[in-house]
Amino acid sequence: xxxxxxxxxxxxxxxxxxxxxxxxxxxxxxxxxxxxxxxxxxxxxxxxxxxxxxxxxxxxxxxxxxxxxxxxxxxxxxxxxxxxxxxxxxxxxxxxxxxxxxxxxxxxxxxxxxxxxxxxxxxxxxxxxxxxxx
Amino acid sequence: xxxxxxxxxxxxxxxxxxxxxxxxxxxxxxxxxxxxxxxxxxxxxxxxxxxxxxxxxxxxxxxxxxxxxxxxxxxxxxxxxxxxxxxxxxxxxxxxxxxxxxxxxxxxxxxxxxxxxxxxxxxxxxxxxxxxxxxxxxxxxxxxxxxxxxxxxxxxxxxxxxxxxxxxxxxxxxxxxxxxxxxxxxxxxxxxxxxxxxxxxxxxxxxxxxxxxxxxxxxxxxxxxxxxxxxxxxxxxxxxxxxxxxxxxxxxxxxxxxxxxxxxxxxxxxxxxxxxxxxxxxxxxxxxxxxxxxxxxxxxxxxxxxxxxxxxxxxxxx
Numbered sequence: 001x002x003x004x005x006x007x008x009x010x011x012x013x014x015x016x017x018x019x020x021x022x023x024x025x026x027x028x029x030x031x032x033x034x035x036x037x038x039x040x041x042x043x044x045x046x047x048x049x050x051x052x053x054x055x056x057x058x059x060x061x062x063x064x065x066x067x068x069x070x071x072x073x074x075x076x077x078x079x080x081x082x083x084x085x086x087x088x089x090x091x092x093x094x095x096x097x098x099x100x101x102x103x104x105x106x107x108x109x110x111x112x113x114x115x116x117x118x119x120x121x122x123x124x125x126x127x128x129x130x131x132x133x134x
Numbered sequence: 135x136x137x138x139x140x141x142x143x144x145x146x147x148x149x150x151x152x153x154x155x156x157x158x159x160x161x162x163x164x165x166x167x168x169x170x171x172x173x174x175x176x177x178x179x180x181x182x183x184x185x186x187x188x189x190x191x192x193x194x195x196x197x198x199x200x201x202x203x204x205x206x207x208x209x210x211x212x213x214x215x216x217x218x219x220x221x222x223x224x225x226x227x228x229x230x231x232x233x234x235x236x237x238x239x240x241x242x243x244x245x246x247x248x249x250x251x252x253x254x255x256x257x258x259x260x261x262x263x264x265x266x267x268x269x270x271x272x273x274x275x276x277x278x279x280x281x282x283x284x285x286x287x288x289x290x291x292x293x294x295x296x297x298x299x300x301x302x303x304x305x306x307x308x309x310x311x312x313x314x315x316x317x318x319x320x321x322x323x324x325x326x327x328x329x330x331x332x333x334x335x336x337x338x339x340x341x342x343x344x345x346x347x348x349x350x351x352x353x354x355x356x357x358x359x360x361x362x363x364x365x366x367x368x369x370x371x372x373x374x375x376x377x378x379x380x381x382x383x384x385x386x387x388x389x390x391x392x393x394x395x396x397x398x399x400x401x402x403x404x405x406x407x408x409x410x411x412x413x414x415x416x417x418x419x420x421x422x423x424x425x426x427x428x429x430x431x432x433x434x435x436x437x438x439x440x441x442x443x444x445x446x447x448x449x450x451x452x
Contacts (some may be wrong), residue, residue, distance in 0.1 A: 092208040099215035106222040113229035120236035127243060 038082050039091035046075050046094045049101035058108040067104035071097045157202045160210035163190055166217035175224035182223050186216035283337035290334050293327045302345075302415040305331060309349070309366065309408035318365035320373055328370065331412060332377035335384070342416035344379065346371045346386040349393065349411070351404035356390060364388025370410050 050071045058064035074097035081090035167190050170176075175183045193209035200206055290296060295306040312324035320328070335344055348367030350359035367386035375381045396403035 089204070092205065096208060096211050096215075099212050099219070103215050103219050103222065106219050106226065110222050110226045110229065113226045113233065117229040117233040117236065120233045120240065124236045124239045124243065127247075 036087040036091070038087050039078070039094050040082070042091055042094040042098065043075070043078050043082060046071065046078065046097040046101060049098050049105065050075055053101045053104035053108060056105050056108040057112070058104040061108050061111045064104045064107035064111065067100045067107060071100035071104060074100065155202050157197070157207045157210060159207045159214065160193055160197055163193055163210040163214035163217065166214045166221075170217040170221045170224075173221055173224060174228055175220040178224040178227045179220050182216075182220040186213065186220045189213040189216040279337055283334060286330065286334045286337060290330050293330065302413045305334070305412040305414070307331070307370075307410045307412070308405070309410060310405060312370070312410060313366055316362070318362060318369050320369055325373065328373050329377055332374050332379050335374065335379045335412070335414065336377075338414055339416060342383070342414055344374075344384040345413040345415060346374070346384065347411045347413065348386070348388040349407060349409050350391050351407040352391040352394065352398040353404065360388055360390040362388070363390050366410060370412070374412075 050068065053064065053068050053071065058068045074093050078090045078093035078097055081087070081093060167186055170183055170186060189209070190213040193206060193213040196203070196209045197206040287296065290305065293307075293311075295304075297304045297306070307324075307327060311327065312320060314321060335342075346367045348363035348365075348370070350363050352359075364387065367388050371384055371386035374384060391398070391407065394403075394407045395409070396406035398404050398407060
């Protein structure tokens with residue numbers, strides 16, 4: 001059975017025309033429901049953020065590693081959702097992933113900054129000459 | 135239970151469920167923001183904190199509008215991360231500030247250390263220059279002293295025999311020139327000669343010591359000769375001390391007829407044996423060194439002969 005067989009003819013009766021309008025409205029509603037665009041850009045941003053965090057050594061800092069793991073898991077979920085057409089959920093999931101990855105990157109940098117500060121302060125305490133290595 | 139009571143209980147449970155239905159993600163987001171706002175982020179990273187605040191407001195609004203939906207939970211999740219990010223970024227800024235301060239302090243320390251080192255080096259240079267100058271002055275004084283000692287010794291060779299021997303530099307003065315026969319009192323002429331000797335001794339090295347030995351010939355009683363030689367040596371020592379030779383560095387002894395330098399059977403030999411020897415001991419003696427360079431007489435006899443003009447030994451018995 002094809003759609004034309006289900007739909008009433010435009011040239012039909014007055015009630016047929018009314019039914020036609022209802023079907024069209026239904027299609028519009030269905031179409032709108034699926035009109036959320038695939039969040040490819042947001043997924044790409046989340047992926048880049050996760051990569052940056054990993055490059056910065058987030059995997060080696062326990063607190064950052066946890067955030068990085070969350071970011072990568074949510075990124076995978078976002079991709080899967082996007083493939084399944086759940087674009088809106090995929091968008092939010094990529095947003096969560098992006099923020100986790102950003103936090104992971106920041107924690108890794110914080111760890112580095114704290115270590116550098118501690119080294120510099122230790123040099124001051126011991127009175128050793130020479131600037132600490134960045 | 136009546137229907138009325140059941141209604142009240144249900145209402146309470148409903149209210150309770152309403153109040154507890156706030157998603158934990160939103161509660162966590164609020165707590166995270168509060169923590170960040172009360173920490174250094176408010177001062178250090180206000181922009182990031184503002185982003186967190188805005189994000190939390192959106193989450194709150196979404197919850198108000200939609201209730202506990204996935205959308206509201208997602209927004210709360212994001213708001214929590216934004217607040218945590220503000221905190222971490224504040225921590226980074228704080229750590230970098232501490233690092234910068236420490237580096238500046240280290241630079242100051244290094245600068246102070248360098249300054250102290252340079253100062254120390256400068257002082258060392260100055261000290262070294264002073265020492266060099268002092269050394270040069272000392273060398274000059276020493277050369278001058280050596281010149282004077284050489285000159286004095288040169289003069290001395292005119293009145294006495296000067297020989298270099300293993301026991302030291304030996305200055306031999308004829309007993310005939312210094313003492314009257316059988317006496318231990320210095321003759322006036324002897325004093326002038328001993329003045330010259332004293333000059334030489336005073337200019338000798340500070341580590342030198344001196345020994346005055348008195349000798350007689352072999353004629354006469356041994357005890358008398360021994361006593362006479364002792365007194366004569368002591369008289370010479372006392373005179374030298376009176377002329378400035380350090381008393382603690384000079385001693386005297388009488389050896390009587392011991393160690394004759396000539397034949398006691400001849401008058402000339404006995405005259406040569408009657409003598410006073412002043413021995414300068416110590417290798418570092420200027421007098422000794424200069425004595426080596428000075429043309430000395432070949433022996434006592436010759437010396438006595440050469441100094442005979444100034445009071446050479448007379449062939450007479452003491």
